[in-house]
Amino acid sequence: MLTFTIRRLVLSVPTLLFISLVIFLLLELAPGDPMAQVPLTVPPEVKEKMREALGLGQPAPIRFWKWLVQFFWIEPQVLIDHYFGTTFSQGDLRVISWQTRSPVMDIVIQRMPQTLWVVGTAYVVAIFIALPIGIYSAYRQYSWFDQLGTFVSMVGFSVPPFFSGVLVIVIFSVQLGWFPSIYDTTHVVDSWDSFVYQMKQMIMPVMVLALQITAQLSRFMRASMLDNLNQDYVRTARAKGLSEYVVVMVHVLRNSMIPVVTVIALGIPSIFGGAIITEQVFKVNGIGQLLIGAIQANDLPMVQTLTFIFAILIVLFNLIADVLYGILDPRIRYD
């Protein structure tokens, strides 16, 4: 198992390098020019200097190498400096955003908490809703509850977040006026009232995200429970005289959780991707909105870094899911 993990870790390095190359080459074709906003009165040689200050004007392979060094070598040093007060990264050029002329990673770190709060809460809520629904609808297969669960998850699959988000805004903030339609990220929780307000503004984005995740997870849970409910060991457990609760919630559930846990791990990066639209609808200024803003403003270093962060997340959680599968299920040990 350890060799398998190490081999997968080593294999993920060329994968990530290839992905970063693909992203870099795609952006190489971009028509945008960071000097387009500079007034025409600025002489061309000054513009050339400014271009060089941003790290442009060199051949593509060198810029790619520089970006790699900045991302994998200098940025971690900055992080270490920040926590331990050392000065490893002093004087090194970091990845600079064309929009704000400040380091990209600083902005990403500023935006991270909002995304993590909203998306993370939605994911946890969805897991707590989806698992009981999946268990019960598998246990009572083809009952009205199961039929309803199937229909609701079909609806959850089909209604895109930009519609369900707008719909809950129309109902709960325009018609009823219960919740604010815009997520206020400057809000500080320091008293009970401000905590209640924070809850109120989080409910709608969390609901919209959770509906989608619940739809997928409850289907998986149901299918996985159904696979296990007809196995021989369940009959044995019943024959031994165990109570129905112990049979379902201990014997069957533990075995059914194996694929579901890996699906949960696999879903985490795609939730970061899916949150782009939800963040846009509720004006949460998180990572997703940062990406959209950067794309519209032609801020290529920002787009490159953000897409690459998404790629790292996907590769990392794929790896975690594979390893988890092996740990949880002794039948699938890879060595």
Next chain:
Amino acid sequence: MTELSNPIPSKPPRSQWLDVWDQFKSHRGALMGGILFLLIVASVYLGPLFWDIEATHIDIRSRNQGPSWAHPFGTDQLGRDMMARMMAGGSTSVSVGLTAMALALFLGSFIGVVAGFFKRLDGPLMRLTDLFLALPLLPLLLVMMLLFREPLNAAFGPEQGIFILIVCAIGVTSWMPTARIVRGDVLAIKEREFVLAARSIGTSNKGLITRHILPNVLSPIMVSATLGIATAIITESSLSFLGLGFPPDFPTWGRLLFDATDYLQQHPERVFWPGMAISLTVLSVNYLGDGLRDALDPRIRGR
């Protein structure tokens, strides 16, 4: 033994597709989904023949009207008829969905069949599929929209160019699940006796693939086709909703929804129509795929 003693069969022979249709009919959700989808497609493509208001016709005097007989879905802020715009938007959205699905399906089944059939290409092609699955797709789609919009607009005109761009972008980023499923099925079928028999009478690789293997992997391909339409329509609408899809004067359902969110407080019903159209189409297609999966599986059929 009755068949042998009686050379004339009492029942006429039934084709495979008749069996499939019988099973499909018994799945009520799938039947309703199929009918609804056909209805939506028909009204979107044939509707403009009966509803002769132009989608781009501006009638500023009758702007912001509610539903009436003259304008069943009301009018927008420039007095354009919402029903005509819904039809025009729908025909774009559905065309994008169908074409992108066809492209993704072609790529996916081609790569799947080649990877499953030729052992030497299996490794590289599947690594390629894994790599594509590891790409962050929505951000990359957005980046592609940003990059290739201008050159394609210059080459094919603004509407044609963006159509080609969206279809290609969605097709190139959504073939992977199909390729994986098809490869798995081809690997299993390749070891069966009828393939060995066909090979032993000297069938070429091309003949083997087209005559013996492709018909047997048709059912997973058809199921992923229906699901592909759903994802393509949702992806196109999300791109339009984020403002990176079709140009503003060229309606699609996602674009209409995006434009309507500006008037959310005054005219919430304008959000409702396109959103409902997207959701209903995707829901019907998902049910259709569910039913097709059951109907095309001979182990479930006849139960």
